[in-house]
Amino acid sequence: MSKKRVVVIGSGFAGLSVATHLASSGYEVTILEKNSTPGGRARKFEAEGFVFDMGPSWYWMPDVFDTYFAHFGKKVSDYYQLKRLDPSYAVIFGQDDFVDIPADLDAFRALLESMEPGAAAQLDTFLEQAAYKYKVGIQDLVYRPSRSVFEFTSPALLADMLRMDIFQSMAKHVRKFFKEDKIIRLMEFPVLFLGETAQNIPALYSLMNYADIALGTWYPEGVCIRL
Numbered sequence: 001m002s003k004k005r006v007v008v009i010g011s012g013f014a015g016l017s018v019a020t021h022l023a024s025s026g027y028e029v030t031i032l033e034k035n036s037t038p039g040g041r042a043r044k045f046e047a048e049g050f051v052f053d054m055g056p057s058w059y060w061m062p063d064v065f066d067t068y069f070a071h072f073g074k075k076v077s078d079y080y081q082l083k084r085l086d087p088s089y090a091v092i093f094g095q096d097d098f099v100d101i102p103a104d105l106d107a108f109r110a111l112l113e114s115m116e117p118g119a120a121a122q123l124d125t126f127l128e129q130a131a132y133k134y135k136v137g138i139q140d141l142v143y144r145p146s147r148s149v150f151e152f153t154s155p156a157l158l159a160d161m162l163r164m165d166i167f168q169s170m171a172k173h174v175r176k177f178f179k180e181d182k183i184i185r186l187m188e189f190p191v192l193f194l195g196e197t198a199q200n201i202p203a204l205y206s207l208m209n210y211a212d213i214a215l216g217t218w219y220p221e222g223v224c225i226r227l
């Protein structure tokens with residue numbers, strides 16, 4: 001019997017992921033891409049011997065990539081090496097006003113404590129809650145195919161949702177833990193990646209802080225950093 005044929009439009013991460021999963025399930029897959037190279041927003045641009053990243057430079061949530069490659073019996077390290085940089089990045093508040101974010105959690109705790117007494121202990125509780133949201137958010141929400149609302153109506157998941165802070169804004173949530181303006185801005189900034197402000201996004205997304213601070217900011221060697 002001939003294979004079922006599928007056409008995937010677009011070769012960004014999403015298109016490549018769905019195409020490879022379908023191919024491994026036995027479909028004959030054709031990817032249509034309007035650009036001359038694959039990768040979507042994660043493409044590179046080369047001109048006059050220089051190479052520029054068109055999009056991502058930070059590699060967050062490494063577990064998501066681990067899960068992807070494991071599906072095909074592969075490992076991330078079969079294809080690229082990850083490097084944890086220290087400091088992870090710098091946050092610039094204004095001219096000559098910046099803070100380096102250390103990769104080490106204890107060093108990050110100490111940094112917050114130096115900015116606001118008591119903030120290290122507050123961070124521990126904040127991250128404990130964020131870890132829970134990450135676990136439930138990624139494992140129980142993101143990996144569901146979303147074909148029907150009934151996928152999300154199990155009693156266990158509904159109980160979890162109450163702990164996920166979906167009815168409180170991120171802005172309010174962060175201010176419950178921290179008073180110092182710079183710490184608030186540090187903790188609010190990851191929602192920038194979701195294209196929203198902390199006022200308009202649910203505190204569920206403190207899971208992004210967990211991804212940043214606990215799971216770390218990584219850089220695929222030769223891909224996003226060129227020294």
Ligand SMILES: Cc1cc2nc3c(=O)[nH]c(=O)nc-3n(C[C@H](O)[C@H](O)[C@H](O)COP(=O)(O)OP(=O)(O)OC[C@H]3O[C@@H](n4cnc5c(N)ncnc54)[C@H](O)[C@@H]3O)c2cc1C
Binds near residue numbers: 041042060
């Ligand atoms: C400047 C910038 C910085 C970023 N930094 C980070 C970061 O540090 N870390 C991070 O995790 N994420 C980052 N992102 C986000 C990340 O790049 C995107 O979330 C991700 O690449 C999106 O993948 P996608 O497959 O959903 O969409 P896309 O990458 O947009 O892929 C869509 C593909 O479909 C193709 N396409 C669309 N319409 C058609 C059509 N009609 N026919 C044929 N082809 C079509 C497009 O050409 C494209 O190749 C950044 C994005 C940008 C722009």
